[in-house]
Amino acid sequence: MHMADALLSPVVGGAMWAGTLGTIIYCSKKLKEKMDERMIPLMGVLWAFIFAGQMINFTIPGTGSSGHIGGGMLLAILLGPYAAFITIASVLTVQCLFFADGGILALGCNIWNLGVYPCFIAYPLIYRMIVRNNRSAKKITIASIVSAVAGLQLGAFSVVIQTLLSGKSELPFATFALMMLPIHLAIGLVEGFITAGVVNYVKSERPEILDSIEESKTFASRASIKNILIGFGIMSLILGGAISWFASTHPDGLEWSIEKIYGTAELPEKGIIPALKKVQEKTAFLPDYGFKHDTGKGTKEHKDISDKLWPVVDTGTSVAGLVGGLIVFGIVFLLGFGIMALKRKSFK
Numbered sequence: 001m002h003m004a005d006a007l008l009s010p011v012v013g014g015a016m017w018a019g020t021l022g023t024i025i026y027c028s029k030k031l032k033e034k035m036d037e038r039m040i041p042l043m044g045v046l047w048a049f050i051f052a053g054q055m056i057n058f059t060i061p062g063t064g065s066s067g068h069i070g071g072g073m074l075l076a077i078l079l080g081p082y083a084a085f086i087t088i089a090s091v092l093t094v095q096c097l098f099f100a101d102g103g104i105l106a107l108g109c110n111i112w113n114l115g116v117y118p119c120f121i122a123y124p125l126i127y128r129m130i131v132r133n134n135r136s137a138k139k140i141t142i143a144s145i146v147s148a149v150a151g152l153q154l155g156a157f158s159v160v161i162q163t164l165l166s167g168k169s170e171l172p173f174a175t176f177a178l179m180m181l182p183i184h185l186a187i188g189l190v191e192g193f194i195t196a197g198v199v200n201y202v203k204s205e206r207p208e209i210l211d212s213i214e215e216s217k218t219f220a221s222r223a224s225i226k227n228i229l230i231g232f233g234i235m236s237l238i239l240g241g242a243i244s245w246f247a248s249t250h251p252d253g254l255e256w257s258i259e260k261i262y263g264t265a266e267l268p269e270k271g272i273i274p275a276l277k278k279v280q281e282k283t284a285f286l287p288d289y290g291f292k293h294d295t296g297k298g299t300k301e302h303k304d305i306s307d308k309l310w311p312v313v314d315t316g317t318s319v320a321g322l323v324g325g326l327i328v329f330g331i332v333f334l335l336g337f338g339i340m341a342l343k344r345k346s347f348k
Helices: 012-033 037-056 072-079 081-099 107-131 137-165 173-205 207-214 222-240 253-262 273-283 301-311 315-346
Strands: 058-060 065-067
Touching: 012 107, 012 137, 012 315, 037 072, 037 081, 037 222, 037 315, 058 173, 058 207, 065 173, 072 081, 072 107, 072 137, 072 173, 081 107, 081 273, 081 315, 107 137, 137 173, 137 253, 173 207, 173 222, 173 253, 222 273, 222 315, 253 273
Parallel strands: none
Antiparallel strands: 058 065
16 A cells, blocks of 8 residues: 555645654654663564565455555554554655655655554554453454454545545545455455464563553563564565565555556656656665566566466565665664663763
8 A cells, every 4th residue: 555656746745744754753752751672673573574574465366456464553562553653654664765665755645544543543442442451362363353454444545535635536536435445454354364363473472572562561671582583583584585476466455446447557647756756766776676677577567477477586576575674674773772872861
């Protein structure tokens, strides 16, 4: 559900940038007050895990569409809403600037749609209300599915609202909503099951991680979560380096919805959008998660060939998965220790 710049007007895109930056500042202040530096390694491996996970689209049977996890709900459960939102913002920024996934103008919308709703609405108002003090596997599974679906539905509906406010007459409001919401319901169900599986795994290995988030206790010691760190680190490498070859080549839910209405997944690019695209072409060293010389990647012809050759064993995809994970992992240490430095300075 990474929006392209062509879906937005500069006014709407700018307003969402402002709202997103404000939320990032708010979350940073909250983390400065509450974050334990022993939380930073877990943040790092989870950031890399979500980056790799978002590279893998799964097919939605019978639709010709695909989807991928958003990760906001999973991160909110394991890291808390503030760290989760900063994580989503970092992952989407890396994807946008270095891999040309989502537009620069649309980055504020993408962070908002995939971050605010799961972290600040679905997690506190749905997940925690269902689980309460009974973190059984059944309760976690039900809460994960319901909250993941709710968060993604809100995000999908926001995409429709944002295009409406941008004056995109090519995408009539009612028709666009009727396409976006059902397809993202299916995607949300899959994400819910994945979220439940990961959370139940963490609960079985180190339940104190969930305790520290839900009950605001001191975070678990580094030694006690060593296996969790190694596990997520290995899964990130496998997902980004090899499982990404098996990603569905079908268009994602947003592209599929646009194509059903407009006839193509790409709307006309006007105004400042071509200029922003040129900037992105310069910053993206692995566009579309592949080497730059693969100029046909992302076209219909490329996807038709990929369908016939699936799985697509692509060195560029593997490099993108590994490099992207390392970049995200590095950013978390810069941000995490930066926040901790500010925290220590404020106590002096």
